[in-house]
Amino acid sequence: MENSFGETIRKLREGNNLLLREVSAKLEIDASVLSKIENNNRIAKKELIKKFAKIYNVDYNKLLIIWLSDKIVNELKDENNIDEILKIAGQKIKYGKE
Template sequence: MEANFGEYIRKLRTQNGLTLTQLGAKLGIDSGALSKIETGKKEFDEACLPKLATAFNLDLESLKSELISEKIAYTLYENKCNESVLTLAEEKVKYIREKNTKQTTLKL
């Protein structure tokens, strides 16, 4: 992955010989918005991930992980959090999964 998700998209687009307009059409967004995404001035909409995966024949889950991890990293950076927050977040994710698994099991 590149330094940020937008740069990754630009690299994919240029390597495949697509213009901003062409890729924007494939993703359902205008070229101006795509340009802002590529330069890091606008966030990529997670709803467009399936189209991006299809456009470049990429694994959707890997793309989703890259995008979400970037969002988490920026949130941690902007809030001046240390790495311990990641451990806490992992514990909370486990708790949420267990809670939802138990609720699903009880409903059956």
């Protein structure tokens, strides 16, 4: 099953035996922010994704997909008719409509 962005990068950090403060230094953000991101209490800003991919040596696009799907979840999690909304969104994008 797919993981959240936070879980994903936490596992990557642990797998690489790195400390929060080591990674946050490389990301140039405060360790508290990284903590929140890993715990899904904040959404990482998009430019951080490239840095994560580089630090953990993983595919940027895979991280991006996880991050984007999390953003969609955030936008829709309290709504109804999720499947219909996603279907319509997909169609609109496919047919170049907006």
